[in-house]
Amino acid sequence: SAVISQKPSRDICQRGTSLTIQCQVDSQVTMMFWYRQQPGQSLTLIATANQGSEATYESGFVIDKFPISRPNLTFSTLTVSNMSPEDSSIYLCSVEWTEAFFGQGTRLTVV
Amino acid sequence: AQSVSQHNHHVILSEAASLELGCNYSYGGTVNLFWYVQYPGQHLQLLLKYFSGDPLVKGIKGFEAEFIKSKFSFNLRKPSVQWSDTAEYFCAVRGRDDKIIFGKGTRLHILP
Numbered sequence: 001s002a003v004i005s006q007k008p009s010r011d012i013c014q015r016g017t018s019l020t021i022q023c024q025v026d027s028q029v030t031m032m033f034w035y036r037q038q039p040g041q042s043l044t045l046i047a048t049a050n051q052g053s054e055a056t057y058e059s060g061f062v063i064d065k066f067p068i069s070r071p072n073l074t075f076s077t078l079t080v081s082n083m084s085p086e087d088s089s090i091y092l093c094s095v096e097w098t099e100a101f102f103g104q105g106t107r108l109t110v111v
Numbered sequence: 112a113q114s115v116s117q118h119n120h121h122v123i124l125s126e127a128a129s130l131e132l133g134c135n136y137s138y139g140g141t142v143n144l145f146w147y148v149q150y151p152g153q154h155l156q157l158l159l160k161y162f163s164g165d166p167l168v169k170g171i172k173g174f175e176a177e178f179i180k181s182k183f184s185f186n187l188r189k190p191s192v193q194w195s196d197t198a199e200y201f202c203a204v205r206g207r208d209d210k211i212i213f214g215k216g217t218r219l220h221i222l223p
Contacts, residue, residue, distance in 0.1 A: 004154075042115070043201070043213040092155070098162070099145055100203075100211055104154040 002027055002095050006103035013083055013110050020079045021106045023093030028073035033094040034066070037105070043092065049076045083110045113138040113206050117214035124192055125222045132187040132217050134202030143205040144185040146176055147213075150198045158200070161185065172196070194223045 003026040013019050023032060034046040046066055047057045055068040069077045080087050088110045093103040118133035136142065146158040159170025166178040176187045185202060202214040 040120075040215070042215040045210060045212075096211070098143075099157050099160050100147075100155075101157075102155040 002101040004103035006093050006106055010107040015084050018081045020077050023076045025074045029095045032076045034078045035092040037090040085110045113212050115202055115204050115212050115214035117202050117217050119217045121218045123220045127191050130189040130192045134185045135183050136204040138206035145203040146187050147201040148198050192221050194221045197221045
């Protein structure tokens, strides 16, 4: 199993600004995953973050909007850039072994 | 593309009622199947999973799910629900590309 800590747990941001979400895992993992959960929607994979290489983005998500860092095997950040109200969502960090383990999520509201 | 469908978006039951939440997936190859639960104010956690073997899988808190390959289904069941089962339930599948795809979730509300 894994213990995943995300910060901040929630934030309210002005449109046009950026927010960086941090994810810390209590053990070393090769891949970390970032998801978005919009109201009434399923979890959607944004990107996979590998340590030492560029993140791999899913269709519909781009690096300029969601830059990701992965400086070591226990930590990653996701930045939501130039935010608009449509970015209001819960953002989740995850790691996987046989199943996925999740952080508590970051609830972002853009006003 | 792979997809996961959960038939019920919102379910309301009384305590002691039986529960079945439907889940169908679209991928025809070998799959790993999961049910996750998110209790109010808590993070997502695994209820149960199926990789291979006995298609009837038992999970935590009295939940079970049955994998029916011919129907591409993995329905979640519990014979007698409790108020503490109030939560949101997500079906998920890992197939091609090793990515986990989630359904839209079912909000379960148990009346005391």
